[in-house]
Amino acid sequence: xxxxxxxxxxxxxxxxxxxxxxxxxxxxxxxxxxxxxxxxxxxxxxxxxxxxxxxxxxxxxxxxxxxxxxxxxxxxxxxxxxxxxxxxxxxxxxxxxxxxxxxxxxxxxxxxx
Amino acid sequence: xxxxxxxxxxxxxxxxxxxxxxxxxxxxxxxxxxxxxxxxxxxxxxxxxxxxxxxxxxxxxxxxxxxxxxxxxxxxxxxxxxxxxxxxxxxxxxxxxxxxxxxxxxxxxxxxxxxxxxx
Numbered sequence: 001x002x003x004x005x006x007x008x009x010x011x012x013x014x015x016x017x018x019x020x021x022x023x024x025x026x027x028x029x030x031x032x033x034x035x036x037x038x039x040x041x042x043x044x045x046x047x048x049x050x051x052x053x054x055x056x057x058x059x060x061x062x063x064x065x066x067x068x069x070x071x072x073x074x075x076x077x078x079x080x081x082x083x084x085x086x087x088x089x090x091x092x093x094x095x096x097x098x099x100x101x102x103x104x105x106x107x108x109x110x111x112x113x
Numbered sequence: 114x115x116x117x118x119x120x121x122x123x124x125x126x127x128x129x130x131x132x133x134x135x136x137x138x139x140x141x142x143x144x145x146x147x148x149x150x151x152x153x154x155x156x157x158x159x160x161x162x163x164x165x166x167x168x169x170x171x172x173x174x175x176x177x178x179x180x181x182x183x184x185x186x187x188x189x190x191x192x193x194x195x196x197x198x199x200x201x202x203x204x205x206x207x208x209x210x211x212x213x214x215x216x217x218x219x220x221x222x223x224x225x226x227x228x229x230x231x232x
């Protein structure tokens with residue numbers, strides 16, 4: 001079946017540090033890949049997505065590249081801010097007619113001023 | 114409303130009681146999902162609606178769980194005879210109609226969740 005494995009948290013960084021949150025997946029075919037973010041007290045929201053191999057999704061300074069050869073979709077940001085403190089979820093949508101997103105366990109990120 | 118609305122935001126109940134959780138999706142969104150988020154776990158899929166029908170209810174953990182959707186809008190998740198292991202945050206999400214060719218986009222809009230505590 002489909003699965004998503006995320007870097008264990010929590011992750012604590014200083015402001016302006018470089019961020020990487022690892023995500024690897026297992027799926028047949030060519031899934032679409034997503035990063036969702038949950039800010040404190042808010043619902044999950046889509047951060048970025050990529051629908052095919054070598055696509056790069058980007059938003060709010062975050063980037064992730066769909067690497068089919070390594071089945072990965074790592075999230076990166078060059079300089080994090082305190083406002084980036086949140087829980088980040090990697091997810092996939094199978095292209096085999098399965099209409100549900102499969103999520104990872106989430107990575108809690110805390111940025112210290 | 115502007116976003117997905119869930120109620121109640123917090124529910125504390127005694128073991129063995131029934132609970133109902135409500136989700137009001139974004140107007141016009143035909144797809145509706147229920148997920149469960151337990152401490153230390155990811156988001157666990159429960160059920161997916163397209164309109165009023167549920168083509169995928171494979172994630173419902175037992176026959177104590179049921180869900181319905183009426184008028185292609187509001188959905189209710191019912192848990193009968195609650196157990197302590199049912200304690201979790203229940204999340205509802207909605208999405209626009211599938212793309213031409215039938216696939217959903219994967220771009221879900223989530224509510225803030227209903228936190229259920231079973232004592």
